[in-house]
Amino acid sequence: MRDVSKCLFVDLNTESAETLSLGGEENGFPRSGWGFLPPLFLCLLEKGRPFVSVSAGKVTGTGAPGSAGMTWCGASGGVFAAAAAEGRFGAYLRHSGFEHLCVTGKAAKKAALLIRDGEVSVVPLRKRREEDFLRELRSFTADGERVIVTEADGALSEDGDFPLGDAFFAGLFREKNLSAVVVSGHGGIPVADPERFLRLCAEFRGDCPAGETTARPARYLSPGGERNLGAGRLLSFADSREELEKTALSLLGLAWENYDFIDDKLRKALALYNAVTGANCRETELTESARKAARQGRELLGKGR
Amino acid sequence: MIERSKCGGCGVCQALCSLKRAGEVRPGESAIRVERYAGADGLNVVYCQHCADPVCVTACLKGVVDRGADGAVTRREEGCFACGACEVMCPFGAPVYDSVRDVYVTCDLCGGDPLCVKVCPTGALAYLEEAEISRRFREGHARERFGGNR
Numbered sequence: 001m002r003d004v005s006k007c008l009f010v011d012l013n014t015e016s017a018e019t020l021s022l023g024g025e026e027n028g029f030p031r032s033g034w035g036f037l038p039p040l041f042l043c044l045l046e047k048g049r050p051f052v053s054v055s056a057g058k059v060t061g062t063g064a065p066g067s068a069g070m071t072w073c074g075a076s077g078g079v080f081a082a083a084a085a086e087g088r089f090g091a092y093l094r095h096s097g098f099e100h101l102c103v104t105g106k107a108a109k110k111a112a113l114l115i116r117d118g119e120v121s122v123v124p125l126r127k128r129r130e131e132d133f134l135r136e137l138r139s140f141t142a143d144g145e146r147v148i149v150t151e152a153d154g155a156l157s158e159d160g161d162f163p164l165g166d167a168f169f170a171g172l173f174r175e176k177n178l179s180a181v182v183v184s185g186h187g188g189i190p191v192a193d194p195e196r197f198l199r200l201c202a203e204f205r206g207d208c209p210a211g212e213t214t215a216r217p218a219r220y221l222s223p224g225g226e227r228n229l230g231a232g233r234l235l236s237f238a239d240s241r242e243e244l245e246k247t248a249l250s251l252l253g254l255a256w257e258n259y260d261f262i263d264d265k266l267r268k269a270l271a272l273y274n275a276v277t278g279a280n281c282r283e284t285e286l287t288e289s290a291r292k293a294a295r296q297g298r299e300l301l302g303k304g305r
Numbered sequence: 306m307i308e309r310s311k312c313g314g315c316g317v318c319q320a321l322c323s324l325k326r327a328g329e330v331r332p333g334e335s336a337i338r339v340e341r342y343a344g345a346d347g348l349n350v351v352y353c354q355h356c357a358d359p360v361c362v363t364a365c366l367k368g369v370v371d372r373g374a375d376g377a378v379t380r381r382e383e384g385c386f387a388c389g390a391c392e393v394m395c396p397f398g399a400p401v402y403d404s405v406r407d408v409y410v411t412c413d414l415c416g417g418d419p420l421c422v423k424v425c426p427t428g429a430l431a432y433l434e435e436a437e438i439s440r441r442f443r444e445g446h447a448r449e450r451f452g453g454n455r
Contacts (some may be wrong), residue, residue, distance in 0.1 A: 016339035062330050063320030065426070088316075095332075159341075198325060202423050215449065 005036060005058075005099035005148075010113060010120060012176055013105030017120040022100070032273065033057035033251040034071045034082070035289065037100060038296035041080070043071060044194060044254035045102065045303050050076035052172040053102040054089065057253020059090025060099075061189050062120050062197070065204050067257035072165050075173045076194040080300045081168050084246065087158045087253035091145040096185030114140055115183045125179055134160050137180055146184035166234070169181070182191045190276030200271055207262055233257070237297035247297070306438045307350050311429035314339045314348040318421035318430060322412075325420055334403055336412040337421050341381055352413040353378055353399040361411075364394035375455045376435065 004023030010016075034055035044051045052074040053279050059067050070090030073082040093101060097118040099185060107122060114121045123276070137148050139187040149158055151173035156165035173179070235250060236243055242273050245266060252273050256265050270286050273279070315333060316339050323335035332338070335354040355378045362370045362378070369384040370391060385408040390401045392409060394398040398407040412419075425438070434443070 061320070063317050063324060063424075065317075108374050141312060186331070188323075188331040190329050191324055194324050194328050198321060198420065201321060204419075205424050205426065276411065 004210055005032075005102035005259050006097060007037070007040070007102060008098040008120065009113065010101070010103045010105060010110070010122075012113075012178065013106040014121065015107070015122045019098070025128045031251075031289065032059075032074055033253055034100070034253045035293045036298060037073065037102070038293070040102065041075065041300055042296075042303065045075055045080065045171055048125075049104050050074075050172065050175060051104045051171060052176070052178075053100060054093065055100045056090035056094050056249055057099075059269070059272050060253030061094050062191060062276055064197070064201050064254070064257060065090075065208055065254045066254050067272075069250065072169050074169055075300075076172050076175060079168070080303065082237075082250075083166060083169070083295060084233050084235060084250040084255065084257065085164055087162060087164050088147045088264045089158055089164065089181075090253060092183040092185055092300075093191070094185070094189050095187050098186050100106075101181070101267065103176060103178065105176065110177050110179050110181055111139060112180040113138075113174045113178060115181070115185075116141060117185050117187065117293060133179070137182055140182050140204040141184040145186070146182055148182050150178055150180040151178070153241055159275050191276050197272065197275035200268075204262070204268055204272075208259070235297065237294040237301065239291070239294060244287060244290045244294060246285050247294045251293055306431055306433060306441070307352075308429050308431070309350070311427045312339075312348070312350060313427060313429075314341065314350075315426060316422050317426060318350075321424050322421055325415070326410065327403065329390045332400055333407075334397075334410075336401065336410055338401070351398055353412075354397055355412075360394045360396065361391035361400065366390055377414050378411065379413060380409070380411065382406060382410075385409060 004021055007020040009018050009020055010037055022093065037053065037055060055071045057069060060069055061067060068086040068088065068091065069084060070087065071082060071084050074117060093099065095221060097114050105112065110125045112123050112125055114123050118165070125136065136149070147158060149156055149164060150160060153172045154167045154170050155163060156170045156173065158164045235247060237247065249256050249269055252269050254269050256262055262268065266283055266286060270283055274281060317336040318337050319332045319339050322337050323331045326336065327334060337350065340349045340351055353427050355376055359372055359378050362372055366388055367384045367386065369381045370378065372378050387402060387407055387409055389409065392398065400411050403410045419432050422432045
């Protein structure tokens, strides 16, 4: 299976950006999400370059139940961490033409990273009050067409309201003088077999309880009625069945680990992945892929110590 | 119809509608769109209301928009030259430009079995007869005004 995804690599020191095409064949194992990136992370770690990255999976933003998953990875001061999160950011990253964003370096002054349909710019921010600051960011793109991730008070949030990452990743943003990332995009997310995919979505939606929402905009493409967007959950990369399942879901871009009402998660996740990519991967292959990613994750955790 | 109090703006209707229409997920060109404004605080769901006296029918310069006997507003792609008159005239801003086919599109109710209704996780979207929509609207209004269950 040939699978390629685009990574936007931004160096804030030089305010330059380049696009890396990542991919390759690997005995038919599904490669998706951050599974492409460990060699890049390892290289950055060995060079002692702090970085923060976010990756969408092949199912992210497709509209499947819970397809709002993305994975944050980052390293600084000898510590590596990875966390699965959910929100609109991953989907918009894909609409703007990328599946991964990796940021290194440090901006000279407080700045925002602006990604619009594949075009990247680093914009210095002038406002000091949070309200003015958000207004300034909103002025960059039209309403309803972008997601803004901001760092404030030691946490990352999406559109000013929803938790997106924990203190570690917020710290990485602060360390880089990166106050926000604004992503706006109009590109399509390809689905190889739309008919099969829509049938699966309707079928899986039947598993999910309907419920009223309490905040808006609430969950993005997520099942279940009672929750809002979830903040990042750290990945331990342990070799247990439960942790491997979490790793596999994070690779595909599905934020399902807290949805106990979805049974047989790996089989269903794989069915969605196959419909999206047109592949014909088996569950053992997905598990093997997750096992390999977990092994690489553990190696990164070890290097980080 | 949509029960706005139930809609959380998750956007699944939008994503899957565009997938069904265009073969890829392109939410900005969906026939039903969750429009966010004022940052995260506000949202509006835009879709064709299938008006009793649709202004898009009279606005269309090519006569490709029509209202059928069943009340559904339909449009033929052949002949549409994407002038945008329907979009400009529609009070709801429902018509949307399809960049792949170079035409304007609106909700066609999926031939009477709308996908958005099937996938909405909160049950905010419902496909009902006009009389039932009217009844629910009146009941809701009465509840809001006088309180109680009826």
